[in-house]
Amino acid sequence: MTREWLKEMRVKKKMTQNDVANQSGIERAYYTMIEQGNRSPSVKVAKRIADVLDFEWTIFFDNKCNIVKQSKGIS
Numbered sequence: 504m505t506r507e508w509l510k511e512m513r514v515k516k517k518m519t520q521n522d523v524a525n526q527s528g529i530e531r532a533y534y535t536m537i538e539q540g541n542r543s544p545s546v547k548v549a550k551r552i553a554d555v556l557d558f559e560w561t562i563f564f565d566n567k568c569n570i571v572k573q574s575k576g577i578s
Contacts, residue, residue: 504540505538505539505540506537506538506539506540508562509537509538509552509556510538512556512557512558513538513556516556516557518555518556520534520535520538523552523555523556526551526555527548527551527552527554527555528551529548529551529552533548534552537552543563543564544563546560549561549563549564
């Protein structure tokens with residue numbers, strides 16, 4: 504499942520995948536896989552990405568995939 508909400512947050516901040524990856528301390532390819540939904544981040548990585556993009560890191564692990572919660576802060 505693609506994490507469209509994650510891409511929207513990144514684009515809203517005018518950041519590239521490389522920007523987020525660098526600031527999160529991970530490889531761009533790994534970040535891309537997370538954004539595309541092919542990989543799930545560890546708690547540590549989820550927290551780093553959330554800090555960079557300014558959202559609640561637990562969204563990554565919300566099994567209900569509540570769109571309203573995931574898009575919190577997106578206008």
